[in-house]
Amino acid sequence: MLSLVLVVGASCPAVTQALPSAPLGSANQVSGTPAAMSFNDAASPCLLLMTARNAFSLAPLGTPAQLRKTCAAESARGNPAARVIYGQMVLFGYAAPPDKSGLAILTQTAAEGDARAQRLIGSLYREGYRVPKDPRLARQWLSRAAEGGDGRSAETLGLMDYNGEGGSVDFPSAYRLFVRAAGYGEPLGATNAGRMLFVGQPGVPRDEAGSVAWFIQGALQGDADAQFQLGMALLRGSAIVADAHGAAGWLAAAAARNQREAKAMLAELYLSGKGVSPDALRGFSLMTEAARSGLAYAQRRTGDLYAQGTGVTRNDVLALEWHRKAALNGDTNAQFALAVQYRLGQGCPVDFDAAIGWMRGAAQAGLAVAQNDLGTMLQAGEGTRRDIGEARLWYERASEQGLGIASYNLASLARAGLGEPRDLARAYRLARLGAQRGNAQAQVMLGGMLFAGEGAPADKAAGFAWYRKAADGGDREAERIVAMLYINGNGVPRDEKLGESYLKRAAMHGDAQAQTALAILLLKRPSPDEQSAAREWLIKAVSQRFGPAYAAMGTLYAKGEGAAPDQASALQWFTRGAESNDEVSQRILCLAYANGSGVAPDVVKAQRWCTAAAGAGDTLAMRQLATGFATDPPLPSATRAYWQWRLASNGDAAYELMLADSYDLGRGVAVDFGAALYWFRRAAEHGNVDAQSALASHLFSGLGGESDDLEALEWASRAAAASASAMDLTGEAYLYGRGVARNPQIARRWLEKAATAGSADAANELANVYQTGNGVACDDTLAAQWYRKAAALGSRQAAIALALHQQDDDGAVALTARARYWLALEGDPSTKAGGPTSTPPADAMQAGDRLDFDALSALNKALAGMPFAQIEMGILFWRGGGVMRDRALGDAWLRRAQSAFGAQPGWRCFVQPARIVEARVRAGLTEAERERADLLTENLLMTVPAINVATEMK
Known part of the structure; x- marks a missing residue:
């Protein structure tokens, strides 16, 4: 045919x-x-x-x-x-x-x-x-x-x-001709007349009811387009009573005449079950028929159905193919869908170049969601260079179209100060705009800003209302926040039952944090069923690799909640959590391995987990690293100094003081008295009493800068109410007239108070007062008592005074090891050795990194004319204790001490014992060392004054 x-x-x-x-x-x-x-x-x-x-x-x-x-x-x-x-x-x-x-x-x-x-x-x-x-x-x-x-x-x-x-163009004439054609029985005339009234044109006012009347006439005369339009009017229910079933009938009639838009809309009815019995297979079949006819909308929806697996087996590759066809036919939504698929690698490898290209096309066509997502890609630098400025422009375009998520993104930029100055007021306005448009993220942000008073006065009631709105809308983060607010009674009356209901909703929505919090709540209850449920929630949270859930599981096994304690299993869970970067698990392992709590001490593991937790900002781990471990080998001092600096930089006065000590002692850092003075001052200004005392000491001595007796006395006075060291410094200030008029009576009261509080220096100073008669009558008995107390408290100079008293011309044999050390009776240093030939007894000198600092403190006092400090420096230089060994310089200091003792009547009893010690030292010197010792002695006699306790002295 x-x-x-x-x-x-x-x-x-x-x-x-x-x-x-x-x-x-x-x-x-x-x-x-x-x-x-x-x-x-x-x-x-x-x-x-x-x-x-x-x-x-x-x-x-x-x-x-x-x-x-x-x-x-x-x-x-x-x-x-x-x-x-x-x-x-x-x-x-x-x-x-x-x-x-x-x-x-x-x-x-x-x-x-x-x-x-x-x-x-x-x-x-x-x-x-x-x-x-x-x-x-x-x-x-x-x-x-x-x-x-x-x-x-x-x-x-x-x-x-x-x-x-x-x-x-003549719209009124066109309408009259369409009406005329309809009057002649031409269905297309009725259809086109209806279309003009539905839209309205210049000279033809919009009349939706009139348009429906024309569509009815065209449909009854068999025009497929009119049947389609009548079906759509019945679906809309405007200007005619809504009738989904009737709409489906007219759309079916049009579809039977191969009207492709009608096929696509009838497909949507079958997919949704509106006006017809739900039939996804029939819906998919009709949609693909319309798609194959070239209708871009149907091509895009066919892609959607393949992507969703609706009416057909899910197939991301075919979804991509149909989306591409629709995108090439100009469907903006398909261009956006295609961009998302390339961005996520759905049905194809991830291709950010293709994604950004299609996303930009959809955005330029005016699609708000594409404009927003293009902004996110530009902000993150996906498929293009990072450009927050352009990202903001696209967010603004999307927000102008009423897209709430775009308003939220703009608020986030303003709140964080990304690409623009930080502006909390602007962030608040934009968050409120996004919240009013129904965006849950903006509602949560707005709730948080109102709670904190960011960008607007604090209003917890209003903030909670926004949290609740987002939670009731199904946002799981908001559900969790509302739950915790109810449970803790924060900004709302406490209601643990209601809070738990919200927590369960968030947990059921897959929020791992809520699952963990709910588990912890249930574990506190005695019911075996609730404890079993808690374990199940933790397992769900762990399956999402939520770090705190591992810590909760570890705690469950460690405490034996709902089961017998199992430390091995607890350690495994904590380790898994730590390896998942959970800060709590890392801190627990840090402290456990550092202190040997439930595990064998292990400095390597302790340092590993403490460093990980500290790096995440955990203060306890930082403190553990700053103070070191009770393990062997000890934590490197440089590591301790670094974490001291981290804590000190955050204004922690205790670690400002510790860092200052590290600079004073060269502990993990180079000795830097100026830096020490800086950190002492910061800690002192933060109210740390020990730092105030240390700062006063440095200012009195000029260590780390110029001496300043007035400021030193001010800081000592602040700390004197609680610090024995500050009491001693205050007493010495009054004793010698440092920053204040000399007043031995006030001095003695402060020194006695300091000595009673445990200050070895104050007790030693009191011994000197009674020995020399400084403001009191000389009293050898009281002086000896105070020297003994000072020595018992750790004063090396008091120990030297006692040793000199005990020594006779023959060198006394019944002396303690401590006394023999200071009297040079043992350990004659060899000129060939690299260090002292004898180690001082534990009570003779402090061990560790204070050795050098104590030597420096003694040197300051020796230079100020204190004879017992000069004896101390002589023995230290002779032995190489805390200072570089120099036997000739040691002998010179011992000879200078004899002159200092001879200058004060109360101390003259020490001249002969000091001479015996110096002779013992000099006997072991070489001829060259003796000559050098003589030269050094002359220099010391000219530069180091003899202290006069009856006059002002610095």
């Missing part, structure tokens, strides 16, 4: 391309779909072979030439319909080459008044098909046909006015 589709009754399909395209479900697209022309002459063999589709159906043995001959004969006999058909055969070349004489046949028939020929001639001039395009002639012939009652011609003239073909 041979078929031929003729243009009889056709109107120009290109006309509709000049009109605004309509989104699926709209009614604002005027169209001119071809319709059949009626031929009703049952006696005509030519017409009897016409089908309903304006095509010819040949007899089994017939040929096109025979059909043409039949129609030519009937045309010659004057049959108008046959003449129209035969004229087209000749003009278009059916069964013979095309011949313009066919136009003459058609023109003659049209001139005789045949509306079908008139419409055909008008359409040919409108299209410029086989004749020159001529809108004027087209209008003339179509007008003659319309005046004769031809509805399709009137409809075509309406399209020409609507598009401005051959003249200006």
